[in-house]
Amino acid sequence: MPAYKRILLKLSGEALMGDDAFGINRATIVRMVQEIREVTQTGVEVAVVIGGGNIFRGVAGGSVGMDRATADYMGMLATVMNSLALADTMRQEGIVARVMSAIGIEQVVEPYVRPKALQYLEEGKVVVFAAGTGNPFFTTDTAAALRGAEIGAEIVLKATKVDGVYSADPKKDPSATRYSRISFDDAISKNLQVLDATAFALCRDQKLPIRVFSILKTGALKRVVMGEDEGTLVHV
Numbered sequence: 504m505p506a507y508k509r510i511l512l513k514l515s516g517e518a519l520m521g522d523d524a525f526g527i528n529r530a531t532i533v534r535m536v537q538e539i540r541e542v543t544q545t546g547v548e549v550a551v552v553i554g555g556g557n558i559f560r561g562v563a564g565g566s567v568g569m570d571r572a573t574a575d576y577m578g579m580l581a582t583v584m585n586s587l588a589l590a591d592t593m594r595q596e597g598i599v600a601r602v603m604s605a606i607g608i609e610q611v612v613e614p615y616v617r618p619k620a621l622q623y624l625e626e627g628k629v630v631v632f633a634a635g636t637g638n639p640f641f642t643t644d645t646a647a648a649l650r651g652a653e654i655g656a657e658i659v660l661k662a663t664k665v666d667g668v669y670s671a672d673p674k675k676d677p678s679a680t681r682y683s684r685i686s687f688d689d690a691i692s693k694n695l696q697v698l699d700a701t702a703f704a705l706c707r708d709q710k711l712p713i714r715v716f717s718i719l720k721t722g723a724l725k726r727v728v729m730g731e732d733e734g735t736l737v738h739v
């Protein structure tokens with residue numbers, strides 16, 4: 504029996520690159536979608552937010568002199584591209600998906616309308632929320648927290664390149680140790696950068712737990728959905 508009825512899955516944009524230098528690696532996106540399909544087959548309602556780090560990050564644009572808000576809009580458009588690729592791969596793998604954008608771009612995808620998103624979820628469709636929150640100076644982690652709260656998800660699952668929350672960035676500090684559980688207050692006070700502070704604070708205030716786990720580990724998503732102890736649980 505799955506542990507949840509409805510989940511918000513935050514997929515790493517960067518992980519989509521696979522072993523490539525940027526962009527979308529075909530084998531990687533197919534593997535991710537197949538893992539999502541296994542979860543939908545358990546009857547869990549799945550909404551997805553995907554990042555844009557494989558294509559563009561606003562902070563990177565801002566750091567080379569671009570207007571930060573303009574750079575952030577480019578980042579949000581990058582997430583639209585990833586969302587389209589994800590939904591198309593879902594179609595090929597037999598999943599019915601709908602992309603909803605926080606930025607008006609109606610010739611390409613439909614706009615985000617909360618009741619419509621809820622209807623799709625109830626119908627068993629996977630909903631992919633594109634363009635983050637629609638606002639610059641935010642991230643797709645915050646979009647995941649926001650949409651997760653809006654749709655009444657029971658948990659936000661952050662599928663990323665590391666297998667949990669560590670005492671420091673494990674990519675920079677090999678002596679960092681992994682928590683199996685950590686409270687929001689501790690994660691925020693220790694300034695752990697695995698998610699941005701806005702996302703942590705929003706989930707804490709809405710009492711919406713987050714589980715951080717590795718998208719690179721085969722079967723991890725299904726294990727998390729089945730309530731197994733995978734990665735790190737961030738709790739109130």
Ligand SMILES: Nc1ncnc2c1ncn2[C@@H]1O[C@H](COP(=O)(O)OP(=O)(O)OP(=O)(O)O)[C@@H](O)[C@H]1O
Pocket residue numbers: 514515516517518553554555556557643644662663664665667668669670671672673674695696697698
């Ligand atoms: N304390 C920490 N514990 C775990 N990971 C950390 C920590 N501090 C920093 N990180 C880094 O955070 C990264 C995950 O967050 P990040 O938002 O950069 O990526 P993502 O969400 O996977 O990608 P994208 O933004 O493209 O969706 C990890 O790859 C890890 O290197």
Ligand SMILES: O=c1ccn([C@@H]2O[C@H](COP(=O)(O)O)[C@@H](O)[C@H]2O)c(=O)[nH]1
Pocket residue numbers: 516553554555556559560561562574575576577578579581582634635636637638639640641642643644645646
């Ligand atoms: O609500 C949002 C979400 C994202 N952005 C911009 O997009 C990029 C890519 O998102 P990641 O979460 O970093 O993968 C982000 O760096 C921002 O520039 C945004 O402005 N608002």
